[in-house]
Amino acid sequence: MKTLKYITLFAALGSLLLFTQCKDDDDNIIINATCSDGIKNGDETGIDCGGSMCDPCDESGLDFSGVYIQEDQMGRPSINTMFGTLGYRDTYNVTVPSKMQVEFQSMMESKLLLLNPNYTTNVWGLDAAAFSTLLSNDVLWLAETGETTYSNGVDILTGRALGEDVMNTTLQLIYGGADGTENPGLTDDGVPSNDAQFSNSFPYLAPPF
Numbered sequence: 001m002k003t004l005k006y007i008t009l010f011a012a013l014g015s016l017l018l019f020t021q022c023k024d025d026d027d028n029i030i031i032n033a034t035c036s037d038g039i040k041n042g043d044e045t046g047i048d049c050g051g052s053m054c055d056p057c058d059e060s061g062l063d064f065s066g067v068y069i070q071e072d073q074m075g076r077p078s079i080n081t082m083f084g085t086l087g088y089r090d091t092y093n094v095t096v097p098s099k100m101q102v103e104f105q106s107m108m109e110s111k112l113l114l115l116n117p118n119y120t121t122n123v124w125g126l127d128a129a130a131f132s133t134l135l136s137n138d139v140l141w142l143a144e145t146g147e148t149t150y151s152n153g154v155d156i157l158t159g160r161a162l163g164e165d166v167m168n169t170t171l172q173l174i175y176g177g178a179d180g181t182e183n184p185g186l187t188d189d190g191v192p193s194n195d196a197q198f199s200n201s202f203p204y205l206a207p208p209f
């Protein structure tokens with residue numbers, strides 16, 4: 001009988017522990033339902049939004065809730081391509097725009113002078129320090145009015161039109177000197193246009209090969 005009593009006691013304790021564990025699990029589900037953990041939990045209707053505890057989800061139907069991590073950065077075409085070096089591009093891609101000048105301006109200036117040791121200024125009238133400062137803030141500016149252009153000879157960096165040969169423009173800015181005519185063999189990449197038509201709607205990409 002003593003043995004049976006112990007078995008009964010252990011069974012009772014085991015049941016108590018089991019129920020206690022289940023209760024803790026249930027509590028954890030509620031406790032862990034926060035509005036900033038990047039997980040759709042509790043009664044959230046989106047990730048970290050909706051439900052009884054969090055802010056409403058975006059009414060447009062797009063869910064912008066959650067925690068975002070920057071994985072790529074390409075404000076202006078060709079900047080990372082031209083000025084990126086081994087061990088640099090991945091860091092560049094995950095650096096937020098507000099930190100880019102501090103992180104990369106001097107590196108870009110050095111790379112510019114490495115690419116063109118005779119660089120003095122370019123057709124935009126920018127010396128090496130000014131040009132690398134401008135480029136290191138790699139954010140695509142957009143003109144609210146006026147022409148959208150990477151460089152049309154008057155306006156610069158007010159956006160980028162799909163038909164513009166931005167690689168040639170960038171090469172000219174690096175190698176072309178003050179009037180754009182220096183080093184003519186280095187200011188054209190030999191690719192005049194895309195070989196497939198861009199689409200007319202976002203994201204304006206050409207079809208794959």
Ligand SMILES: [Ca+2]
Nearest residue numbers: 034039041048
């Ligand atoms: Ca959550």
Ligand SMILES: [Ca+2]
Nearest residue numbers: 165168189191
């Ligand atoms: Ca070209």
